Amino acid sequence: MLRSELIDRLAERHPHLARKDAEQSVEVILDAIMQAVAEGKRVEIRNFGAFSASERRARMVRNPRSGETFMAPAMRSPRFRAGKPLQALDPMQAGQAIALASIDSLPQQ
Structure with missing residues (x-):
C-alpha cells in the first residue's frame, strides 16, 4: 500500500475529513515516528x-x-x-x- 492509498483510505473511512486533512494527519504521524526513532x-x-x-x-x-x-x-x-x-x-x-x-x-x- 502506498502512502497515497493510505491517505485515500483514511479519507474514505472518515467522510467528514477532507483529503488534505487526511494527508496532513498521515504526515504528522509518520514524521513523529521517524523523529522518535532517529532520537x-x-x-x-x-x-x-x-x-x-x-x-x-x-x-x-x-x-x-x-x-x-x-x-x-x-x-x-x-x-x-x-x-x-x-x-x-x-x-x-x-x-x-x-x-x-x-x-x-x-x-x-
Missing part, C-alpha cells in the same frame, strides 16, 4: 508493531568490485517488529484469491 526512542503501536533504532557496530567490509577492504563506521539503523496480530495474518490469503482468479481466466481445452 533512539522506541515507538510501539499496540496490535500492530514497534519501531526502534538498532545500533550497528563498526566492522570491516569489502568492496566487491575492487576487492578493497575498509572499516564501515558504526551506525544506527531503523527496525520494525510486527505485533502478534500482524504476524498471525496469512500471507497466502491474498495470493490464493489472485491464483484462483487467474485459473478461472485460463482458456478451456
Whole structure:
C-alpha cells in the first residue's frame, strides 16, 4: 500500500475529513515516528508493531568490485517488529484469491 492509498483510505473511512486533512494527519504521524526513532526512542503501536533504532557496530567490509577492504563506521539503523496480530495474518490469503482468479481466466481445452 502506498502512502497515497493510505491517505485515500483514511479519507474514505472518515467522510467528514477532507483529503488534505487526511494527508496532513498521515504526515504528522509518520514524521513523529521517524523523529522518535532517529532520537533512539522506541515507538510501539499496540496490535500492530514497534519501531526502534538498532545500533550497528563498526566492522570491516569489502568492496566487491575492487576487492578493497575498509572499516564501515558504526551506525544506527531503523527496525520494525510486527505485533502478534500482524504476524498471525496469512500471507497466502491474498495470493490464493489472485491464483484462483487467474485459473478461472485460463482458456478451456
